Amino acid sequence: MKRFIVNFLIISVLLTLILFLITSIGAKGMKKLHGTGFEINDIYAGKILSDLVIVGSSRAEVQFSPAIIDSVLNVNSYNIGQSATDYTGQIGLYNIYKERNGKPEYIIHQVDDLFGKKSCLYDLASYFPYLTDTVVSNLTKQYDDLHWLDYHNPITKYWQQKVIFSGWTEVLTNRAVFDTIKYKGYYGSESEWDDSFVRYKKKYPDGVIIEMNEEIISEMREYISKAEQDSIKIALVFAPQYIEYQQMVLNRQDVIDFWSNLAKETDVLFLDYTPDSISYDKQYFYNSQHMNKKGAELFSRKLAEDLKKYNFVP
Amino acid sequence: MFFNSLDFALFLPIVFILYWFVTNKNLKIQNILLVVASYFFYGWWDWRFLFLLLFSTLTDYLVGLGLLRQENQKTRKRLLWISMLTNIGFLGFFKYYNFFVAQFVDTFSFFGYPFHPQTLHIILPVGISFYTFQTMSYVIDVYKRKLEPTKDFISFAAFVAFFPQLVAGPIERATQLLPQFYVKRTFDYSKAVDGMRQMLWGFFKKIVIADNCAQIVDKVYDNYQFLPGSVLLIGAIFFSVQIYCDFSGYSDIAIGCSRLFGFNLMRNFAYPYFSRDIAEFWRHWHISLTTWFKDYVYIPLGGSRGSLGQTIRNTFIIYLVSGFWHGANWTFIVWGLINAIYFLPLLLTHKNRKYVDVIAPNSLFPNLKELTQMLSTFLLATLAWIFFRSDNITQALQYIKRIFSSSLFSKPQGLVLEPFFLIYTVFFVVFLFIVEWIQRKNQHGLQQLPEKRIIRYLIYLLLALGMFFLGGSQKSFIYFQF
Numbered sequence A: 001m002k003r004f005i006v007n008f009l010i011i012s013v014l015l016t017l018i019l020f021l022i023t024s025i026g027a028k029g030m031k032k033l034h035g036t037g038f039e040i041n042d043i044y045a046g047k048i049l050s051d052l053v054i055v056g057s058s059r060a061e062v063q064f065s066p067a068i069i070d071s072v073l074n075v076n077s078y079n080i081g082q083s084a085t086d087y088t089g090q091i092g093l094y095n096i097y098k099e100r101n102g103k104p105e106y107i108i109h110q111v112d113d114l115f116g117k118k119s120c121l122y123d124l125a126s127y128f129p130y131l132t133d134t135v136v137s138n139l140t141k142q143y144d145d146l147h148w149l150d151y152h153n154p155i156t157k158y159w160q161q162k163v164i165f166s167g168w169t170e171v172l173t174n175r176a177v178f179d180t181i182k183y184k185g186y187y188g189s190e191s192e193w194d195d196s197f198v199r200y201k202k203k204y205p206d207g208v209i210i211e212m213n214e215e216i217i218s219e220m221r222e223y224i225s226k227a228e229q230d231s232i233k234i235a236l237v238f239a240p241q242y243i244e245y246q247q248m249v250l251n252r253q254d255v256i257d258f259w260s261n262l263a264k265e266t267d268v269l270f271l272d273y274t275p276d277s278i279s280y281d282k283q284y285f286y287n288s289q290h291m292n293k294k295g296a297e298l299f300s301r302k303l304a305e306d307l308k309k310y311n312f313v314p
Numbered sequence B: 001m002f003f004n005s006l007d008f009a010l011f012l013p014i015v016f017i018l019y020w021f022v023t024n025k026n027l028k029i030q031n032i033l034l035v036v037a038s039y040f041f042y043g044w045w046d047w048r049f050l051f052l053l054l055f056s057t058l059t060d061y062l063v064g065l066g067l068l069r070q071e072n073q074k075t076r077k078r079l080l081w082i083s084m085l086t087n088i089g090f091l092g093f094f095k096y097y098n099f100f101v102a103q104f105v106d107t108f109s110f111f112g113y114p115f116h117p118q119t120l121h122i123i124l125p126v127g128i129s130f131y132t133f134q135t136m137s138y139v140i141d142v143y144k145r146k147l148e149p150t151k152d153f154i155s156f157a158a159f160v161a162f163f164p165q166l167v168a169g170p171i172e173r174a175t176q177l178l179p180q181f182y183v184k185r186t187f188d189y190s191k192a193v194d195g196m197r198q199m200l201w202g203f204f205k206k207i208v209i210a211d212n213c214a215q216i217v218d219k220v221y222d223n224y225q226f227l228p229g230s231v232l233l234i235g236a237i238f239f240s241v242q243i244y245c246d247f248s249g250y251s252d253i254a255i256g257c258s259r260l261f262g263f264n265l266m267r268n269f270a271y272p273y274f275s276r277d278i279a280e281f282w283r284h285w286h287i288s289l290t291t292w293f294k295d296y297v298y299i300p301l302g303g304s305r306g307s308l309g310q311t312i313r314n315t316f317i318i319y320l321v322s323g324f325w326h327g328a329n330w331t332f333i334v335w336g337l338i339n340a341i342y343f344l345p346l347l348l349t350h351k352n353r354k355y356v357d358v359i360a361p362n363s364l365f366p367n368l369k370e371l372t373q374m375l376s377t378f379l380l381a382t383l384a385w386i387f388f389r390s391d392n393i394t395q396a397l398q399y400i401k402r403i404f405s406s407s408l409f410s411k412p413q414g415l416v417l418e419p420f421f422l423i424y425t426v427f428f429v430v431f432l433f434i435v436e437w438i439q440r441k442n443q444h445g446l447q448q449l450p451e452k453r454i455i456r457y458l459i460y461l462l463l464a465l466g467m468f469f470l471g472g473s474q475k476s477f478i479y480f481q482f
Helices: A002-030 A039-045 A066-073 A087-101 A124-130 A134-140 A164-173 A196-203 A214-229 A243-248 A252-266 A293-309 B006-022 B027-069 B073-110 B128-143 B153-161 B174-182 B189-222 B229-260 B278-284 B287-298 B308-326 B330-348 B368-389 B393-403 B419-438 B453-470
Strands: A052-055 A077-079 A106-111 A233-238 A269-272
Touching: A002 A124, A002 A164, A002 B189, A002 B453, A039 A087, A039 A124, A052 A066, A052 A087, A066 A077, A066 A293, A087 A134, A087 A214, A124 A134, A196 A243, A214 A233, A214 A252, A233 A252, A252 A269, A269 A293, B006 B027, B006 B229, B027 B073, B027 B128, B027 B153, B073 B128, B128 B153, B128 B174, B128 B287, B153 B174, B189 B229, B189 B419, B189 B453, B229 B368, B229 B393, B229 B419, B278 B287, B278 B330, B278 B368, B287 B308, B308 B330, B330 B368, B330 B393, B368 B393, B419 B453
Parallel strands: A052 A077, A052 A106, A106 A233, A233 A269
Antiparallel strands: none
């Protein structure tokens, strides 16, 4: 028995050491990556220090151009929108931003009719090098992906995470770009109209009814109220959606009314661009939910002009 | 609890330490520990089904005791029926209720009498098909007086719930496993090391090969209507590898894990893809189930003792029942039927026991004839697996139709996969076949390793690192659904 245990321990220790070495070096490289999928690195580095932060999902990430907003409003804005991230994730990412970069003066929060609560955090592995920080773990713990042990050792969370190889590539080649590089968190997509909406229509031939998630709604209320306590000015912005999609949403008016009422109730600005002419022109979209670069930049200009008109940024 | 989870990685060493260091002086307490650990292991998934497991255990234990005391043949038969109805009743309700309801609805609708009965949202208890068959074998053997029924409830409960093989086998015979709970186990270094190696090989097959193949297979089956025949054939081949590595991987872990506790389980796979005909394939694939059906269905039906017609009938019956055992879907029944059809020429020519020895026992490579036989058996099995993997018969037929179209000879394209992922997955599949070919005379892929310790350790570390970083994301074992 003794021999068995000693041999087992030797192998286990050797394996742990090798894994520790591989994951530590990989994590070091991962922290240096920039671009889509690694937004957290720039946010966590704490050097953004913007006056205005754009918060949201991919509908913020690819549709709100900080360059245009800066030029019109004369501010220093940054887009922390992240793909496939629900409201919980968006708020969590904003909290990390605030903790590491200080509170902004203004928030533009991209809102929409996607109230679904996701079971996992998109690009979760990019958060791994920071899990010992509670502001990060407060966010990741809201999803079910990680085991409690993952928070208490540097190795197990990298189980089957091939992204560690990107970290190693960075260490070996100093090539700090992961996927697509962004400008101040924004990425204008040159993609052309794809067939995802055709498939969506086929899947829901009778249209869809949006279910309002009470949990998400209360999270949003709390977030707005905290921002107000911090004297941060918020604008809720509903960016254009392709008109045929809007027509498929059977309770669309309820969704718009919800955001409008929430804005009134909390005394924040609400701008709804779904009836805007952009929504009627397919050339500005690459799918029903996302505008391409042309549409995004036209929209960003309209938004910035309107914010100026409403004296959002004095 | 999944074998391939962090929970199990904590559970196993704790049970191991308690087993060998705390409870080792008292056999009864050691067996109680195994029962508690097994119930914990099973309850981790859904504690409510522990009552089902306990009820099944109690029923068969009491029936066994009843059979011990009862000499009256009629009463003995009644007791046997109580056990069979309880076990098959549970299985029928949890596994087949909705299937039969759907078939009644279809039949009545066909004759112009549509009706809408209540179907139930039934959760299938994991492993029910496995432990039910195990306890049934106990009662049948006791009834046939092949086995002395046990009075030791703890040993019997441990036999039914023994955690390494509880949820997906091997389906043990009471005659083989139960006596092992009666005797004191002593730690055997070489047995434990071999167990660890077998577990490592099982984990590697499951995590690195099966789970990576699963990603390709799922993509192919989800988009089969848009893909050329060449890609569909590749997808079907990958599924053959996936299901083998998934299930034999589980069996290797189960057998290896049992050896750590001093138990010997029966072999469940013997390199089935190196078989020269379909009869040999079935002697090497899911051996514990195949032999179960042979012992408790095929032989009682007359086996091959009667006329050729009866033998063929019995063969078809066991393949159809075996198909149906896998799940309440026509796809499994057709899969069983196809295998029975494959078997038919061998039965007719009396060649179904032609290959009973290890292939190419004295040479490094197979000869051309053996290679052709292995390839054709593999392709036949692959064709049948298409039904097994498909959601319904229509999908399976369309899939096969697309394979046998002119697009079979077109360039395999249309599937978006990362080149790095594809390269290492193919590499590991080739690696699997090479390793298992080399080890074909042994029980598992890591049984015989080089003498030099440093090389052995290097092999262990490389396999573990492969699992850690290059494993696929699928977690559950395919056979858990059965």
